[in-house]
Amino acid sequence: MNDPHASNHPRKFVLGVSGASGAAYSLRFLQAMLEQGHEMHLVVSEYGRRLLFEESGIKHLTIEELAPGLAGDAGVRSRLFVHPDKDVGAVIASGSFLHSGMAILPCSSTTLGQVATGSGSNLLCRAAMVTLKERRPLIICHREMPLSLIDIENMRQATLAGAVMCSPNPGFYLNPRSVEEIVDFVVGKVMDLLHVPHSLKTRWESTLARPATTMPS
Ligand SMILES: Cc1cc2nc3c(=O)[nH]c(=O)nc-3n(C[C@H](O)[C@H](O)[C@H](O)COP(=O)(O)O)c2cc1C
Known part of the structure; x- marks a missing residue:
């Protein structure tokens, strides 16, 4: 079923990366959102930077390191903003900056508490x-x-x-065959919560349900 609130129009989103395990989630989410045409505003905490380095070898918050597959796309480059x-x-x-939602992915216990x-x-x-006070979606992917x-x-x-609260807590009912599929499951859930259409594998399709017209009488 299609999300009635989803919009294909390019929008602005904020991604916060804190010092909890799960750099792969952040990077995949950023890549998928940029590929969908959205403007992304990235902020990484001091320990988030440590995590990006420890888990993904990232030293610099550049498009070349964060999303190397998209680095050659001038349009994507113009849509990624990194804030110290x-x-x-x-x-x-500032609440005057209009955006369509923020994800903290991953979110440490420290950042959650703050x-x-x-x-x-x-x-x-x-x-x-600010996202909370402006009543915009805030998705907190706490990992501990x-x-x-x-x-x-x-x-x-x-x-x-x-x-x-959307803990990175993958389901296994789609029988993932790789870490990437497990990561995609979590990222797809976050995109759903921000009403961003995607084609990542997240949806369970029951083999038992059929259109009522084909049911035996
Ligand atoms: C390699 C590494 C992994 C960590 N993983 C987690 C984690 O999964 N969850 C968590 O709450 N803290 C984790 N921490 C601890 C936080 O980084 C630490 O509490 C830090 O103060 C969080 O600060 P921040 O929320 O400003 O990023 C980890 C730290 C390191 C160095």
């Missing part, structure tokens, strides 16, 4: 808190296991404030 995490004067720190309590002072947290009551209470608080 210390610059709380960046456009995404967003939930409104205590973060870096640009990633500021952009997230197991969870302390502090994490659970922070999730509750963030949910009450309007965020959607």
Whole structure:
């Protein structure tokens, strides 16, 4: 079934990357969103940069390193904006900057707590808190296991404030054959929550359901 809220029109989105495991999710999400024609505003926390390096070898936040397959596309290059995490004067720190939603992918327990309590002072947290106050979609992909009551209470608080908790928690009912398919499953769920059409494999199709007209009487 098609998402009635989905739009193929190019839109602006914010991606926050914090210091939780899952660099592959961030990179795939960024690539898929840019390929769909969207303008992406990226902010990476200090430990997010550490994660991008540890898990994907990324040293510089350039299109060549973040999305090498798209680096030759001038249109894509013009649609990727990277904001320094210390610059709380960046456009995404202001509610006057209109965008269609933000994902924190992956989200550490630290960033979750800061967003939930409104205590973060870096640009990633500021952009997230602005997204909440402006009542725009904020998708928080918190990665940690197991969870302390502090994490659970922070999730509750963030949910009450309007965020959607979407832990990177892949289903296996589509029988993934590769890590890439598992990553795509999570990324596709996040794109669904932002109402971005995609063709990533996320949908269960029951073999039992048939159109009513073909059912035996
Ligand atoms: C290699 C590595 C992996 C980490 N993985 C996680 C994780 O999965 N979840 C988490 O909450 N913190 C994780 N951490 C710890 C956070 O990076 C740390 O708490 C940091 O203060 C988070 O800061 P940030 O939220 O501003 O990025 C990891 C740290 C490192 C170095």
